[in-house]
Amino acid sequence: MDNKILLTPPELDQFFYVQEETSDILKNLEKLSNIHPVNVLMTGRQGCGKSSLIRQFAAYFKRPLAVFQIGQLSEPGQLFGEHGLKCGETFYQEFLFPKAISTPGCVIHLEEINRPEHPKALNELFSVLSEDRSIWVDQLGLVKVAENVVFFASMNEGEEFTGTDALDVALRDRFYIIPVDYLPHEIEKQVLINKTRINEEDSELVLKVLGHLRSDPQIDSTISVRHSLMISELMGAGAGLKEAIIYSLSISRDILESILLSLHVETKDHEIKSNQYKRFV
Numbered sequence: 001m002d003n004k005i006l007l008t009p010p011e012l013d014q015f016f017y018v019q020e021e022t023s024d025i026l027k028n029l030e031k032l033s034n035i036h037p038v039n040v041l042m043t044g045r046q047g048c049g050k051s052s053l054i055r056q057f058a059a060y061f062k063r064p065l066a067v068f069q070i071g072q073l074s075e076p077g078q079l080f081g082e083h084g085l086k087c088g089e090t091f092y093q094e095f096l097f098p099k100a101i102s103t104p105g106c107v108i109h110l111e112e113i114n115r116p117e118h119p120k121a122l123n124e125l126f127s128v129l130s131e132d133r134s135i136w137v138d139q140l141g142l143v144k145v146a147e148n149v150v151f152f153a154s155m156n157e158g159e160e161f162t163g164t165d166a167l168d169v170a171l172r173d174r175f176y177i178i179p180v181d182y183l184p185h186e187i188e189k190q191v192l193i194n195k196t197r198i199n200e201e202d203s204e205l206v207l208k209v210l211g212h213l214r215s216d217p218q219i220d221s222t223i224s225v226r227h228s229l230m231i232s233e234l235m236g237a238g239a240g241l242k243e244a245i246i247y248s249l250s251i252s253r254d255i256l257e258s259i260l261l262s263l264h265v266e267t268k269d270h271e272i273k274s275n276q277y278k279r280f281v
């Protein structure tokens with residue numbers, strides 16, 4: 001499992017943007033978390049910045065950060081530990097989760113909380129997230145949530161979401177809910193220019209094409225800030241617009257070319273002849 005715990009706070013991202021309202025509410029929630037435990041649920045489409053916002057929260061408030069992939073849980077109890085066998089004897093191996101919740105001030109991110117592989121896998125989270133903030137684990141005894149711990153959960157939510165992934169109401173009731181959305185054009189441009197080596201003119205072109213793709217109902221995968229960063233990085237390294245988009249989005253060359261034509265975007269890409277080979281030496 002891709003779970004991790006960073007005992008030293010993550011580094012602050014200098015070019016992370018959020019709506020003023022979101023940053024205000026997060027600061028207030030942090031104050032509250034010093035009085036009593038707080039749970040915050042981030043909802044929003046894939047790649048809109050939920051995970052990075054939670055990391056930025058930990059960085060800003062200089063708190064440790066632990067991330068757990070709830071979407072990968074396939075049975076109850078799995079967060080706490082498992083029985084192993086060593087020299088013919090069984091033993092209990094404790095996992096990172098009990099350690100994270102006993103770390104004072106820890107920001108605990110529960111990723112994809114709405115999609116565990118096993119529906120009962122979330123049962124143990126109920127008591128950790130509820131008022132009593134502790135859970136009895138036979139092998140570990142009473143595990144208590146330490147002071148000032150903040151639980152964040154995130155779930156990808158968009159128009160494509162169906163009932164099967166909706167979060168259990170009883171669980172959702174325990175969270176403050178913060179919707180996150182994609183960045184507006186001008187801000188996304190600032191992110192691209194500041195985080196990659198793309199120039200202003202090229203960043204405009206990238207966002208013009210992505211703007212078109214994002215509003216095209218025939219293209220069913222979402223195009224996130226992660227994608228626009230990937231494209232800009234490739235262009236900053238010298239790739240042309242077409243190649244950068246094709247290799248970042250796996251969109252067909254023909255579709256892209258007709259879109260560029262309709263947008264009157266001229267690219268400086270050299271002609272690529274896919275049936276020509278050369279030695280890669």
Ligand SMILES: Nc1ncnc2c1ncn2[C@@H]1O[C@H](COP(=O)(O)OP(=O)(O)O)[C@@H](O)[C@H]1O
Pocket residue numbers: 015016017018044045046047048049050051052053154183191224225226229
């Ligand atoms: N508001 C933002 N400001 C700066 N970078 C952003 C922002 N939102 C997203 N990114 C970048 O986009 C990428 C994807 O974001 P991520 O947090 O993984 O999305 P999510 O968890 O919603 O799927 C990250 O590399 C992140 O740095």
Ligand SMILES: [Mg+2]
Pocket residue numbers: 050051052111154
């Ligand atoms: Mg995420």
